[in-house]
Amino acid sequence: MRLVPFITAILVTVGLYLLVFERDALMAFAKAETAATAQAGSSGAASAASETQSAPSAVRVVALRSQASEIDSAVVLRGQTRAVRQVEVRAETVSTVISEPKRKGAFVNAGDLLCELDPGTRSASLAEARARKAQAESSMPEAEARLNEAKARLEEARINYNAAQKLAETGYASETRRVSTEAAVRSAEAGIKAAEAGLETSRASIEAATAAVAAAQREIDRLTIKAPFEGLLESDTAEFGSLMQPGTLCATIIQLDPIKVVGFVPETEVNRVQVGALAGAQLVTGLQVQGRVTFLSRSADPTTRTFEVEITVDNPELRIRDGQTATIAISSDGAKAHLLPQSALTLNNDGRLGVRTVGPDNIVAFIPVSLVRDTPDGIWVTGLPETADVIVVGQDYVVEGVSVLPSWREASQ
Numbered sequence: 001m002r003l004v005p006f007i008t009a010i011l012v013t014v015g016l017y018l019l020v021f022e023r024d025a026l027m028a029f030a031k032a033e034t035a036a037t038a039q040a041g042s043s044g045a046a047s048a049a050s051e052t053q054s055a056p057s058a059v060r061v062v063a064l065r066s067q068a069s070e071i072d073s074a075v076v077l078r079g080q081t082r083a084v085r086q087v088e089v090r091a092e093t094v095s096t097v098i099s100e101p102k103r104k105g106a107f108v109n110a111g112d113l114l115c116e117l118d119p120g121t122r123s124a125s126l127a128e129a130r131a132r133k134a135q136a137e138s139s140m141p142e143a144e145a146r147l148n149e150a151k152a153r154l155e156e157a158r159i160n161y162n163a164a165q166k167l168a169e170t171g172y173a174s175e176t177r178r179v180s181t182e183a184a185v186r187s188a189e190a191g192i193k194a195a196e197a198g199l200e201t202s203r204a205s206i207e208a209a210t211a212a213v214a215a216a217q218r219e220i221d222r223l224t225i226k227a228p229f230e231g232l233l234e235s236d237t238a239e240f241g242s243l244m245q246p247g248t249l250c251a252t253i254i255q256l257d258p259i260k261v262v263g264f265v266p267e268t269e270v271n272r273v274q275v276g277a278l279a280g281a282q283l284v285t286g287l288q289v290q291g292r293v294t295f296l297s298r299s300a301d302p303t304t305r306t307f308e309v310e311i312t313v314d315n316p317e318l319r320i321r322d323g324q325t326a327t328i329a330i331s332s333d334g335a336k337a338h339l340l341p342q343s344a345l346t347l348n349n350d351g352r353l354g355v356r357t358v359g360p361d362n363i364v365a366f367i368p369v370s371l372v373r374d375t376p377d378g379i380w381v382t383g384l385p386e387t388a389d390v391i392v393v394g395q396d397y398v399v400e401g402v403s404v405l406p407s408w409r410e411a412s413q
Contacts, residue, residue: 058405062393063358064344065408068336068386074329075272076373077309079263081283083322084312085229085255089114091244093222101237108227108253115225115238115250122223126216133209136202143202147195154188161185231255232318254322259315261291263328264306270296272332279311281326289313289320293330337372337380344392345369345379348400355381356398358389358406366400 095117102114161181234252238244261281265273277293291313300307311328313320344355354368367388369381384390389406391398398404 058362058403059394059398061358061391061395061398061404061406062409063389063406064340064392064410066338066340066384066388066390068338068384068388071335071337071372071380074331074373075265075269077263077265077328077330079261079281079326079328081320081322081324081326082260082262082310083254083256084258084260085231086234086252086322087228088252089225089228089250090246091115091117091222091225091238091248091250092246093117093219094243094245095120095223097238097240097242097244099237099240101239102233102251104233104235106233107230108233109230110227112227113224114227115244117223117225117244119220119223122216122220126213126220129209129212129216133206133213136205136209139202140199140206143195143199147192147199150188150191150195154185154192157181157184157188225250227251227253229253229255256318256320256322257315258291258312259320259322260294261289261311261313261326261328263309263311263326264301264304265296265309265330267300267305267307270307273309273330277331279328279330281311281313281328283320284325287319289315335372335382336386337382338384338388338390339375339378339380340390341392342374342379344390344395345381346395355384355388356391356395356400357384358391358404362404362406364391364398364400364402364404 097115098118099113099116102108108114161184164177164181167177231253232255234254235249237251238248242248244250261279273293273296275293275296278290279293280288280290282288291311293309294312295308295310297308309328309330311330340355345353346356347353348366348368352368353371354366357365357367359365367384369383372380372382374380391404391406392409394404
């Protein structure tokens with residue numbers, strides 16, 4: 001006989017007996033167990049509620065007690081260096097180059113010879129013009145003498161006419177004589193006009209000859225092309241034997257001392273920049289230079305709405321080159337600002353940039369700020385009171401009006 005069915009039958013029999021004959025005792029036992037379980041559960045809930053009430057409700061954050069400092073609120077721009085002068089020296093006449101070329105990079109002083117051209121027959125033309133001038137000048141005394149002679153004849157003719165008229169009035173001279181002397185006066189007056197015209201012709205000849213001499217001399221002067229100022233050659237001068245036409249390039253000269261650093265100021269910052277203000281610039285090479293603002297445009301760029309600003313910087317050793325990128329800082333009026341970690345900045349529900357601070361009773365407040373300068377040590381901002389408890393850790397997990405439990409951090413940490 002199998003053992004498992006026998007044991008099952010016994011258990012079923014016992015269960016039926018308890019359910020039928022001992023039902024009241026079984027129900028009383030079940031109610032007692034339920035009450036004990038409920039009592040245990042209620043005591044556990046009360047204990048949990050007590051623990052919840054006793055636990056702190058404030059959010060833990062890390063705050064920095066910041067003190068405002070006076071800073072120079074510089075206007076920071078991006079720009080580039082630019083030569084103070086750059087000129088393309090070109091020929092003004094037709095001829096061939098007879099001088100050896102200077103190579104680019106060479107330093108030249110003002111007045112140094114860059115290109116010398118073949119004079120050709122220009123010297124002969126100058127000599128001819130001078131000879132014509134001398135000839136015109138030699139005719140001047142003769143013309144003046146003719147004028148003086150004509151004036152003397154006129155004076156004599158007037159005297160004879162007056163005498164003949166008086167004699168004719170008294171009957172001692174004929175009317176014919178009076179008429180002849182009057183004709184002599186008119187002839188003398190015509191001679192003066194002719195002499196004056198000759199004198200003016202001589203003067204005009206002298207002036208024309210003088211202009212011809214000046215033109216011939218100017219043409220000879222154009223044969224020597226000189227440096228208009230001291231600087232560096234950015235290109236080789238014209239090669240020996242090259243044919244130069246009016247407008248042909250002889251050389252390009254660039255002046256780098258002093259040098260300009262050019263940037264563009266946004267229209268929101270233009271009122272903070274003044275001509276004569278101290279400015280500094282840091283090149284991409286790491287070189288730092290100082291100068292002053294020498295120009296601020298009065299007209300904005302139509303595309304970018306920015307204003308051009310120029311800073312003049314001394315460059316005696318020519319370490320600064322034309323076209324280098326630079327970061328420009330132009331000094332402006334000082335302001336009180338706080339140095340904070342960049343991570344302390346956050347946005348409120350309206351999208352405004354600011355910081356969250358610990359206010360009275362450890363209640364969070366949001367204060368909008370304005371950026372002044374970005375440095376490797378942090379950011380300088382304005383808009384905070386003289387002393388502010390700024391939340392630097394956990395500010396993104398709290399909102400305005402929430403109670404916090406701050407831990408303090410030193411400004412140097």
